Amino acid sequence: MKLARSACVLLAMALAGYGPAQAQRADGGGRSFGEVTRNSEVGTGLFTIYFKRDSVFLSIAPGQLDRDFLLVTQIAQGIGELGLDGGATVRSDLVRFHREKDRVELWVVNSRMSASPGTPMARAVAYSFGHSVVQSFPIVALRDTSEILINVAPFFVSDWADVGTVFQSALAQRKLSGSVSLDDKRSSLQSLRLFDANLEAEVRLTFQTPRNLGLETVADYRSIPVGIHYSLRELPAEPMRPRLADERIGYFISATKDFSRDTAESFFVRYVNRWRLEKKHPGAAVSEPVQPITYYIDRTVPIEWRPAVRAGILEWNRAFEEAGFRDAIRVLDAPEDSAWSAADARYSTVRWTATNGSAYAIGPTSVDPRTGEILNADILISTAWIQRWRGQSGNYTPPLAAVQSVLRDDSLATGAASEGRLCRYGEGLTRSGALAGVLLAARGESPGGGEALRAYVNQALKALVMHEVGHTLGLRHNFRGSAGASAAQLANRSWTASNGFGVSVMDYTSPSLALDPARQGDYYAPTIGSYDRWAVTYGYADVVTNPLAYSASKGGEASATVWTPEVEINGLRAIASQAADPAHLYGSDEDAGFGGLGLDPTISRYDQTDDPLTWARGRVALIDGLFDSLETRVVAPGQGYGPLRDAFTDLLNDRWYALLLTTKYLGGAATARDHRGDPGARPAVTSVPAAQQRAALTFVAEAGFGERAYRFHPGLLSRLAADRWMHWGASPAADGRIDFPLHDWALTQQGSLLGQLLDPTVMARMRDAELRAAPGEATVGLPELFSTLTAAIWAEAGAGTRARPVRPRNTLSVRRDVQRLYLNALVRMAVSPSPGTPEDARSLARVALAGLGGDLDRALALARPDLDAYTRAHFGDARDRITRALDAHMVQPITFSR
Numbered sequence: 101m102k103l104a105r106s107a108c109v110l111l112a113m114a115l116a117g118y119g120p121a122q123a124q125r126a127d128g129g130g131r132s133f134g135e136v137t138r139n140s141e142v143g144t145g146l147f148t149i150y151f152k153r154d155s156v157f158l159s160i161a162p163g164q165l166d167r168d169f170l171l172v173t174q175i176a177q178g179i180g181e182l183g184l185d186g187g188a189t190v191r192s193d194l195v196r197f198h199r200e201k202d203r204v205e206l207w208v209v210n211s212r213m214s215a216s217p218g219t220p221m222a223r224a225v226a227y228s229f230g231h232s233v234v235q236s237f238p239i240v241a242l243r244d245t246s247e248i249l250i251n252v253a254p255f256f257v258s259d260w261a262d263v264g265t266v267f268q269s270a271l272a273q274r275k276l277s278g279s280v281s282l283d284d285k286r287s288s289l290q291s292l293r294l295f296d297a298n299l300e301a302e303v304r305l306t307f308q309t310p311r312n313l314g315l316e317t318v319a320d321y322r323s324i325p326v327g328i329h330y331s332l333r334e335l336p337a338e339p340m341r342p343r344l345a346d347e348r349i350g351y352f353i354s355a356t357k358d359f360s361r362d363t364a365e366s367f368f369v370r371y372v373n374r375w376r377l378e379k380k381h382p383g384a385a386v387s388e389p390v391q392p393i394t395y396y397i398d399r400t401v402p403i404e405w406r407p408a409v410r411a412g413i414l415e416w417n418r419a420f421e422e423a424g425f426r427d428a429i430r431v432l433d434a435p436e437d438s439a440w441s442a443a444d445a446r447y448s449t450v451r452w453t454a455t456n457g458s459a460y461a462i463g464p465t466s467v468d469p470r471t472g473e474i475l476n477a478d479i480l481i482s483t484a485w486i487q488r489w490r491g492q493s494g495n496y497t498p499p500l501a502a503v504q505s506v507l508r509d510d511s512l513a514t515g516a517a518s519e520g521r522l523c524r525y526g527e528g529l530t531r532s533g534a535l536a537g538v539l540l541a542a543r544g545e546s547p548g549g550g551e552a553l554r555a556y557v558n559q560a561l562k563a564l565v566m567h568e569v570g571h572t573l574g575l576r577h578n579f580r581g582s583a584g585a586s587a588a589q590l591a592n593r594s595w596t597a598s599n600g601f602g603v604s605v606m607d608y609t610s611p612s613l614a615l616d617p618a619r620q621g622d623y624y625a626p627t628i629g630s631y632d633r634w635a636v637t638y639g640y641a642d643v644v645t646n647p648l649a650y651s652a653s654k655g656g657e658a659s660a661t662v663w664t665p666e667v668e669i670n671g672l673r674a675i676a677s678q679a680a681d682p683a684h685l686y687g688s689d690e691d692a693g694f695g696g697l698g699l700d701p702t703i704s705r706y707d708q709t710d711d712p713l714t715w716a717r718g719r720v721a722l723i724d725g726l727f728d729s730l731e732t733r734v735v736a737p738g739q740g741y742g743p744l745r746d747a748f749t750d751l752l753n754d755r756w757y758a759l760l761l762t763t764k765y766l767g768g769a770a771t772a773r774d775h776r777g778d779p780g781a782r783p784a785v786t787s788v789p790a791a792q793q794r795a796a797l798t799f800v801a802e803a804g805f806g807e808r809a810y811r812f813h814p815g816l817l818s819r820l821a822a823d824r825w826m827h828w829g830a831s832p833a834a835d836g837r838i839d840f841p842l843h844d845w846a847l848t849q850q851g852s853l854l855g856q857l858l859d860p861t862v863m864a865r866m867r868d869a870e871l872r873a874a875p876g877e878a879t880v881g882l883p884e885l886f887s888t889l890t891a892a893i894w895a896e897a898g899a900g901t902r903a904r905p906v907r908p909r910n911t912l913s914v915r916r917d918v919q920r921l922y923l924n925a926l927v928r929m930a931v932s933p934s935p936g937t938p939e940d941a942r943s944l945a946r947v948a949l950a951g952l953g954g955d956l957d958r959a960l961a962l963a964r965p966d967l968d969a970y971t972r973a974h975f976g977d978a979r980d981r982i983t984r985a986l987d988a989h990m991v992q993p994i995t996f997s998r
Contacts, residue, residue, distance in 0.1 A: 133241040133242060133247065136157065136241040137241075137249070139152065146294060146295065146297055147159060147294065148247070156251065157240060157250065158250050158251075159247045160197055161248075165248075166196060167196065168195070169195050169332055169334055170192065170195075170331075170333050170335060170475065171192070171194075171331070171332050172192050172193075172331040172333070172466050173190050173191040173260060173330055173331075174329045175261070175326065175328065175329075176302050176328055177304070177325065179317050179324065179325075180317045180454060181316070181317055182266050185453050185480070186327070187443070187480045188462070189466075189478065190261045192464075193208050194209040194211050195209065203237060204236075204248060205237075206236075206255070210229050211356065211469045212229075212355070213357050214360075216360040237251065237255070253289060256289050257287050257289055257303050257305070259305065263326050264280050267280035268280050274314065278309065278310040280307055281307065282306070282307055282308075283307065286308075287305045289301065289302075289303050290303060290327075293439075293444075295446065297334050298331060298332065298333035298445045298446060299330075299333075300331055300332075300443065300445065301329070301330045302329045303327065303328050303330075306325055306326075307323075308322055308323060309321065310322075316828045316829050331443065331444070331476075333445045335470070339468065339470050339471045339473070342371040342471040342472050342665050343372050343639060343665060343672070344371065344666070344669060346672060346673070346676040348676045348677075348679040349639075349679070349686065350575060350606070350686055351372035351373060351574050351576060351639060352467075353370045353372055353373060354373060355370045355371075357369075371472035372472055372574055373473075375474045375640075376473050377389045377391075377420075377425055379424065384424075387424065388427055392429060392430045393428060393429045393430070394429075394430050394432060394447075395429065395430075395448050395477075395479075395569070396431075396434045396442070397409055397410065397449075398442045398450060398452065399436070401450060401451070401452050401481075402452065407558075409561065409565050410431050411562050412561070412566045413431050413450070413569050414429060415566050415628055416566070416569055416632075418633065419632055420636060420640065422637060422641075423633075423640045423641040443478075445475070445476050447476075448478060448572070449479070450478075450565065451478065453481070455482045455483070459529075460482050461479065461481045461482065461564055462480050462571075463478075463569065463570075463571035465571070472574075474574060477572035479569065479572060481564070481565075484530070497749070499841070499845040499849065500844075502753055502848075505527065523567075524608075525568075529564060529608075531753060531754065532560075533560065534746065534747060534750035534754075536553075536623065538726055539613050542615060542726060555623070556611070556623050559622060560623065562626070563601075563605060563609070563625050566605040566625070567606060570605060576688050577689055578606040578607055578687065579607055579691065579703045580607070580691075580700075581602045581607030581609070581631060582607050582707055582708050582709065583710050583712075584603030584682065585709060586709055587708075587715065591614065591620075596622045596625065596626055596627075601624065603632075603683055604628075604631040605627075605628050606631075607705075609706070609708060610706045611623045612624075613722065615725070631683065631685060631686060634683070634684050637675060638672065644671035644674070645667040645668055645671065646666075646668075646671075677777075679772075679773055680778055680780040680781055686773065687703035687771065691771065694763070694859075695862060696861035696862075698856070698862075699764075699768060699769055699771060699785075699865070700768060700769060700770055701713070701796075702770065704761050704764065706761075712761060712762075713765060716762045716799070717799060719755075719758040720803050723751050726751060727748075727751065728813060730816065734747045741819050741820070741821040742821065742823035744820060745821060745822060756849040756852075759803055759853055763796070763853060763856040763862075764856075765795075765796035766793055766796065766862055766885065767862045767865030767866040767868075769785045769788060769865075769869070770782075770785075770786045772784055785872070794884070800853060801888050801892035805922075806892055807895060807896070809914075810845075810850075817840060820839075821838075822838050843913065843914060843917060847917045847921065850921060851921055854921060854925055857885065860933075860934050860936035860938070861936065863885075863938050866879075866881060867881075867882065882940055882941055883944060886945070889922065890948055893918055893919055894952060896908060896910065896915065897952070897956055898959055899951070907962065908958075908962060908963040909963070909967075909971075910967055911971050911974060919974070923952075927945075927949070927981065929941060929945035930942055930985055931985055931988050949982045949985060949986060950982075950986060953979055953982040953983065953986070956976075956978055956982070957979060960975055960979070
């Protein structure tokens with residue numbers, strides 16, 4: 101494809117030396133329009149630009165005042181750290197130029213609040229909610245009434261992207277004093293291009309800091325370079341017909357609060373985010389679109405991976421075919437043209453970015469907030485994915501950081517501002533790649549590569565691209581997607597070729613792995629699922645309209661009607677009412693967490709199959725079977741032991757995460773978004789059967805807290821060596837330890853498991869589940885939770901064996917750590933419970949402490965001569981702490997009892 105240059109004025113060379121210090125001198129001085137623009141270089145397009153010496157004058161026509169534009173701000177050149185990666189979108193704003201006397205203001209428009217134009221309510225909204233004035237430009241010159249001239253260079257070369265805040269936060273996190281500031285003398289506008297419908301500008305900013313932030317990718321810490329790209333585009337002259345959203349189907353939405361809807365169910369109006377697709381042949385059941393959705397594979401994408409990227413994009417045409425569009429999506433290679441830019445608002449792209457360690461992929465979109473129309477999308481994939489998939493060593497992550505990185509998903513996904521748009525599929529797939537590499541090696545593949553590993557990478561990359569493209573089509577995560585397939589179906593390649601992995605690629609799925617190559621199916625979903633096709637039908641298919649829902653025109657004549665989104669409501673509800681169909685399972689970010697968020701055990705990140713408990717058991721057994729032979733699987737002759745340490749920590753993390761998923765069964769319930777009257781409508785909340793809860797508790801107690809947990813062969817532990825390179829980006833003591841801190845790993849992971857099981861919300865749910873149980877129906881209550889944990893964790897003291905006494909025995913150091921951890925949790929619950937802890941839990945904690953105290957007394961009396969010094973001291977200390985806790989005054993704020 102060759103770009104037409106007639107609509108583009110490239111000012112890169114002329115602007116390269118521009119800085120805002122010089123721009124401040126171009127104040128017009130009362131000169132005429134002709135004087136100001138004389139001998140200027142002129143560019144025309146969406147606006148007219150006059151470039152002259154040190155100023156960039158933007159000419160605004162009267163019709164462009166008080167008119168909304170979309171301003172998208174991206175990182176053009178990042179630093180590969182702190183999330184400042186090239187290609188990342190940092191802002192997307194609806195903006196407006198407004199004249200105020202002798203100045204022109206730039207507003208960020210408040211589009212959230214509205215009312216029908218020309219009504220008293222519209223005036224009330226205008227009085228109540230304002231727009232943000234973010235910049236004020238002096239008017240440099242006027243030409244009659246046709247042009248207003250302002251100097252926009254100071255705005256472009258400013259920290260509009262708020263990058264300085266990122267560096268300031270880094271200073272605070274590192275407990276360093278000082279401030280980071282933009283150095284305008286070393287910042288400049290690099291290029292500016294004009295087209296009929298958009299303006300593209302790129303700047304190079306330099307931030308200065310008095311303290312070293314430890315950024316390994318910056319050459320001189322005192323001068324941090326960041327490139328910013330601005331895309332200012334006009335909104336469609338004819339807005340797209342919006343489509344109303346439905347909570348039963350997961351779309352990103354554009355929501356406004358319309359105060360004119362005082363008789364409606366809600367003030368909120370919610371439109372799905374979708375592309376404008378119109379049939380070339382409107383009456384046809386299936387037709388090509390007038391304008392297909394076009395993705396460009398950027399020149400940054402390595403050639404060897406482009407087939408997988410292309411296949412992942414085009415896979416979505418299956419869904420659009422069912423929705424009535426043939427070849428709705430097309431894929432083009434980016435042209436070999438120096439003027440072509442992936443940051444140009446006219447192009448939707450898939451791009452590669454280089455980062456200093458972090459692995460991720462994102463699929464942000466630019467949306468017309470008036471209608472939800474997607475105008476542009478850019479998928480960004482970190483190159484660190486492939487490096488880790490191929491088995492290259494990653495940076496060591498301390499245990500606390502590893503646990504926090506998983507639980508961070510919950511806190512980031514619950515805020516209203518996030519709207520579920522955060523995507524961290526990349527990090528999880530990178531960890532899964534490590535397990536896959538070990539497994540492939542166990543099956544005879546070389547640790548560093550092989551055809552099987554290449555097949556794995558291609559399948560993983562295609563699945564990743566399908567997932568991110570789904571986001572750019574408007575779809576949210578569907579973390580219930582994996583629940584739509586059994587283990588037997590995942591092992592059947594013919595089944596997955598047609599159905600994918602479950603019902604949706606919008607899940608974060610773990611790879612399907614089998615130690616026996618004969619039982620290995622696809623590693624990842626080869627195609628989209630039934631939910632994905634259903635969701636695309638809802639968002640894009642023609643639907644039956646209701647003529648009675650058309651609103652009368654202002655003239656009030658019956659024959660003059662105006663289309664409104666409500667005309668589709670019956671047809672859309674008919675589609676959404678199929679939510680109870682097992683092929684349409686759905687649950688998103690707000691459903692998929694742990695503790696207070698983790699109600700439904702079938703809605704999780706990185707789980708698999710319609711039986712997550714059985715899958716977790718199998719995954720833990722698979723990993724446990726790999727530890728003893730790990731060295732021979734991942735370390736080649738003549739190679740150092742760094743890869744062994746990496747693989748060991750990755751397996752520890754995967755094992756722990758499988759157990760963490762299982763904790764969601766306790767107090768868990770199956771949830772449904774069905775509406776009353778839907779075919780096969782399910783209850784909103786159905787408790788997990790007691791047998792499943794009990795099986796999950798037993799499994800976590802044994803595999804997570806049992807005597808065999810975290811016990812490894814001494815030979816393996818003695819070889820978990822750090823890489824011994826010492827230079828920037830590499831350190832043998834990344835966490836202060838050269839040897840492997842197994843106690844820290846065990847204590848952190850077991851602590852997180854206990855934290856989930858003893859979370860106040862989980863215990864409250866267990867009590868509420870008893871109320872939902874039918875008469876005679878079995879439940880798992882708090883007494884069983886405490887007794888099971890106590891028996892597993894304090895087994896050496898004979899806890900839980902009073903009916904059949906067991907002789908006490910010595911405890912290992914890892915066991916003593918988890919026993920103290922559990923004892924501390926019981927003491928806190930009994931003496932100073934966390935807010936929201938049920939009173940029943942506090943009472944039962946005291947009972948558990950009293951019972952454990954008796955077990956310890958008995959153990960010390962029966963077996964003192966046989967116990968080693970560690971165990972005698974540990975048992976005695978624990979008994980004394982229990983005595984003090986039971987005698988202590990309870991600390992509890994005055995509140996309602998629970």
